[in-house]
Amino acid sequence: MAQHALSTCTLCEAACGIVVTHHEGQVERIVGDEKDPQSLGYICPKAIALADLHHDPDRLRRPLVRANRDEPFREATWAEALRLAGEQLANVQHTHGRDALAVYYGNPVAHNLGLLTHGLAFTRALRTRNLYSASSADQFPQMLASERMYGHFGLIPVPDIDRTQYLLVIGANPIVSNGSIMTAPDMRRRIQDLRARGGRLVVLDPRRTETAELADEHHFVRPGTDAFVLASMLHVLVQEGRVRLGPLGPITDGVHAVGRALLPFSPDATASQTGLSAEVVTRLARDFASQSSSVAYGRLGLCTQEHGTLASWLLQLLNLFAGRLDAVGGAMFTKPAFDLLGLLERVGVGQGFDRWRTRVRGLREIAGESPVATLADEIETPGRGQVRALLTIAGNPVLSAPNGQRLDRALRGLDFVVCVDSYLNETTRHANVILPPVSQLERGHYDLALQVFAVRNGAKYSPPVLQKSPGSLHDWEILTHLSAWLLLPKHTPESLRTATLSAALKVTPEHILDAGLRAGPYKLTLDSLRKNPHGIDLGALTPRLPSILGTPRKRIRAAPPRCLSELSRLAVTVHDLEPASDALLLVGRRHLRSNNSWLHNSHRLVKGPERCVLLVHPEDALRRGITDKSLATVKSRVGEVRVRCALTDEIMKGVVSLPHGWGHTHAGLRMGVAQAHAGVSLNDLTDDLQLDRLSGTAGFSAVAVVVSPASQQDPPVLPSEAPHE
Numbered sequence: 225m226a227q228h229a230l231s232t233c234t235l236c237e238a239a240c241g242i243v244v245t246h247h248e249g250q251v252e253r254i255v256g257d258e259k260d261p262q263s264l265g266y267i268c269p270k271a272i273a274l275a276d277l278h279h280d281p282d283r284l285r286r287p288l289v290r291a292n293r294d295e296p297f298r299e300a301t302w303a304e305a306l307r308l309a310g311e312q313l314a315n316v317q318h319t320h321g322r323d324a325l326a327v328y329y330g331n332p333v334a335h336n337l338g339l340l341t342h343g344l345a346f347t348r349a350l351r352t353r354n355l356y357s358a359s360s361a362d363q364f365p366q367m368l369a370s371e372r373m374y375g376h377f378g379l380i381p382v383p384d385i386d387r388t389q390y391l392l393v394i395g396a397n398p399i400v401s402n403g404s405i406m407t408a409p410d411m412r413r414r415i416q417d418l419r420a421r422g423g424r425l426v427v428l429d430p431r432r433t434e435t436a437e438l439a440d441e442h443h444f445v446r447p448g449t450d451a452f453v454l455a456s457m458l459h460v461l462v463q464e465g466r467v468r469l470g471p472l473g474p475i476t477d478g479v480h481a482v483g484r485a486l487l488p489f490s491p492d493a494t495a496s497q498t499g500l501s502a503e504v505v506t507r508l509a510r511d512f513a514s515q516s517s518s519v520a521y522g523r524l525g526l527c528t529q530e531h532g533t534l535a536s537w538l539l540q541l542l543n544l545f546a547g548r549l550d551a552v553g554g555a556m557f558t559k560p561a562f563d564l565l566g567l568l569e570r571v572g573v574g575q576g577f578d579r580w581r582t583r584v585r586g587l588r589e590i591a592g593e594s595p596v597a598t599l600a601d602e603i604e605t606p607g608r609g610q611v612r613a614l615l616t617i618a619g620n621p622v623l624s625a626p627n628g629q630r631l632d633r634a635l636r637g638l639d640f641v642v643c644v645d646s647y648l649n650e651t652t653r654h655a656n657v658i659l660p661p662v663s664q665l666e667r668g669h670y671d672l673a674l675q676v677f678a679v680r681n682g683a684k685y686s687p688p689v690l691q692k693s694p695g696s697l698h699d700w701e702i703l704t705h706l707s708a709w710l711l712l713p714k715h716t717p718e719s720l721r722t723a724t725l726s727a728a729l730k731v732t733p734e735h736i737l738d739a740g741l742r743a744g745p746y747k748l749t750l751d752s753l754r755k756n757p758h759g760i761d762l763g764a765l766t767p768r769l770p771s772i773l774g775t776p777r778k779r780i781r782a783a784p785p786r787c788l789s790e791l792s793r794l795a796v797t798v799h800d801l802e803p804a805s806d807a808l809l810l811v812g813r814r815h816l817r818s819n820n821s822w823l824h825n826s827h828r829l830v831k832g833p834e835r836c837v838l839l840v841h842p843e844d845a846l847r848r849g850i851t852d853k854s855l856a857t858v859k860s861r862v863g864e865v866r867v868r869c870a871l872t873d874e875i876m877k878g879v880v881s882l883p884h885g886w887g888h889t890h891a892g893l894r895m896g897v898a899q900a901h902a903g904v905s906l907n908d909l910t911d912d913l914q915l916d917r918l919s920g921t922a923g924f925s926a927v928a929v930v931v932s933p934a935s936q937q938d939p940p941v942l943p944s945e946a947p948h949e
C-alpha cells in the first residue's frame with residue numbers, strides 16, 4: 225500500500241513543504257503540503273526532480289575509484305574507497321603542508337543538515353587556506369557588507385515582504401529564485417498580495433525579468449552600475465534632508481561621513497553611467513522614503529560585479545537611511561529556532577576578513593576562505609603551498625567558477641582528487657575517488673542555514689522519506705570517515721583510529737539539531753518538531769536590534785572604512801564613460817526549471833524548447849547581421865562559445881544574456897539526459913580576473929563580449945578533451 229510522507233523540498237532556499245507518495249521504494253507523486261505554515265501548499269516544477277534524482281540510473285550508488293586518472297573508473301567497496309581517499313589526501317598534507325589540499329564545497333551544502341552540522345567543522349579543521357566555496361561565486365559581497373556594518377557575516381536582513389508597501393528589487397529575480405537569502409516560498413502570491421493591498425513593486429535590472437513582468441515599474445540599468453544608482457538614491461535622501469534613522473539613530477555611527485562621500489553622486493552625474501535618468505532616480509529615492517513602509521532587496525546581479533560589496537553596502541544604507549532597517553515592512557532579521565550564527569561565532573567558524581592574502585594573487589581571505597576565482601592560480605603556480613590535491617563536496621566548480629575551461633585544465637595537473645558527489649560530472653570526471661552519498665529523500669532535514677533568512681519565523685524537521693539503501697552512507701558519515709584519516713596524527717594506531725571513528729559516528733546531525741533547538745530562543749526540541757511534521761509557525765518577524773549586533777558596543781557602522789574608501793574610489797570614475805566599442809555586456813540568468821548545474825539530468829525539467837540561448841536586443845542583432853534562432857559566436861577575453869540566439873527587447877540594448885549551469889559537453893560524463901541537452905557554459909566566457917574588489921567574488925555581470933554570426937559550417941567550439949574513461 226502506498227504511503228504518504230510529509231517532507232521538505234531541499235532543492236532551493238524556499239524549502240517548500242511537500243507530501244511524497246511512495247510504494248515499495250518507488251516515488252509515485254510529489255505535491256505541495258497545504259498545511260506547511262510557510263509554503264501553504266505551493267511547490268514549483270522542480271520539486272518532481274527529487275523523485276527523478278532518487279531514481280536516476282545515472283546517480284552513483286557505489287564509490288568509484290582509480291589509482292591512475294588515465295584509467296577508467298571501477299566500482300569499489302566503501303572500505304577500499306574511503307581508505308584510498310583518506311590515506312592519499314592525508315599524505316598530501318603530511319608531505320607538502322596543509323595548504324597543499326584544497327577543498328571546494330558547493331551550494332547544496334546549505335540545504336543539507338548533515339553537511340552543515342559536520343561538514344563545516346571538518347573543512348575548517350583541515351586548516352588549509354585553500355578552502356573555497358560557491359559563496360565566492362555568489363553572496364560574499366552581501367555577507368561582507370553585513371559583517372562590516374553589523375559585525376557578523378550572517379546578519380543579512382531580509383525583506384518583510386508580507387507587510388511592506390514598496391518593494392524595490394535590484395539585480396534579483398525572486399519570481400524564479402523563490403527568494404534567495406530570503407526564504408519565501410511562492411513569491412508570485414506574495415507579490416500579488418503586495419499589489420492587492422495597494423503596494424508597489426519596482427524592479428531595476430538589465431533584463432525585463434519574470435519579476436519585472438509583475439512590477440509596477442521596471443527600468444533597465446546598465447550591468448555593473450548598481451552602486452552608482454544606489455549612491456545617487458542615497459545622495460537624494462541626504463541632500464533633501466530625508467534621512468530618518470528612527471530608533472536606530474542613537475546606535476548608528478558614520479552617517480555624516482557617508483553623506484560627505486556621497487556628494488559626487490548626484491543623479492545627473494551618474495545617469496550616463498547607469499542608463500537611468502536623473503528624473504527617475506530622484507523620483508525613486510523620494511518614493512522609497514515617503515511610503516508608509518518600503519524595503520530594498522538585491523541579490524546575485526548586485527553581488528557578482530566589480531562593485532559588489534559596495535553595492536551591497538549601499539543597499540543596506542538605503543534601508544537604514546530611510547528608516548526601514550529593523551522596522552516592520554522593511555529589512556528585518558529572522559529569529560531562528562536554531563541559532564546557527566551564534567553557534568558559528570562560538571566555535572570560531574566563518575569569522576574573519578583579510579587576516580591573510582592568497583599566495584598567488586594576494587586576494588583577501590574572507591570568513592576563512594579564499595575566492596574560487598583564484599583556485600586555478602593556486603593549482604598551476606609552483607612553490608610552497610601549491611595545491612596538489614582537491615576534495616570537492618557537492619560542488620561542480622568547472623561549471624560554476626569563472627573561466628571554467630582554465631580550471632578544467634588545471635584540475636588535470638593535480639596529484640589526487642576526491643569528490644563527495646552523486647554524479648560523474650564536469651568536475652568529478654577528474655577524480656581518483658568519487659564517494660556518492662544517499663539521495664535527498666533518504667536523509668532527514670532541517671533548514672539550519674535557510675531559516676536564518678526566512679521572512680517568517682518557523683521551525684520544521686522532516687525525517688527521511690525513504691530508508692537509505694543497505695551499504696549506503698550519508699554525506700556526514702563520509703566526511704566523518706575521512707576525518708579519521710585527515711584529522712588524526714599520521715601514525716595513529718589502527719585500533720585507535722577505528723575507535724575514534726565509531727565514537728564520532730554516534731553523534732548524528734539529529735543529536736546536534738536537538739541540542740541547538742533546546743539552546744535556542746524558543747526552547748524547542750527535536751521531539752516537539754517530530755510531533756508537528758508540517759512545521760511550527762513562530763510568528764512574524766520582530767525588531768531585533770541592537771541586541772543581535774556583533775560589533776563592539778553593539779553599534780551600527782554606517783561608514784566602514786574599507787567601504788568608504790571604495791566609494792571614494794568610485795567617485796573618481798563617475799564621469800568615465802567607456803568609449804563605444806563593438807563589445808556587448810554579458811549577464812547571466814536563471815530559469816525556474818533549473819538549479820545551477822545539477823538538475824539537468826531530469827528529463828522532465830529539461831524537455832521543451834531549448835533554454836540555453838543567448839538573448840540579444842534586436843537592434844544589436846541587426847547591427848551584427850544576427851537573426852532570430854541563428855547561431856552566433858560569443859568571445860570574451862578568456863574563451864569562446866557558439867550558441868543559438870533569441871532576439872528580444874526584454875534585454876537592454878548593449879547587453880546579452882546566457883543562463884548559467886549548462887555546458888555538459890565534456891568527455892567522460894555519466895549524465896545521459898544532461899549530455900543530450902548540453903548547452904554551453906556561461907563560465908567559459910566569464911573572466912577569473914574580473915572580481916568584486918573587496919571580497920574577491922567572481923564578477924559574472926558585465927563581462928565584455930564580442931558577438932558575431934556563426935555559420936553552420938564553423939567547427940563547434942568544444943572544451944578540450946581529457947583522457948578520462
Ligand code: SF4
Nearest residue numbers: 233236239240268270
Ligand atoms: S521553490 Fe521549488 S525547488 Fe524551491 S523548495 Fe519550493 S518546490 Fe523546491
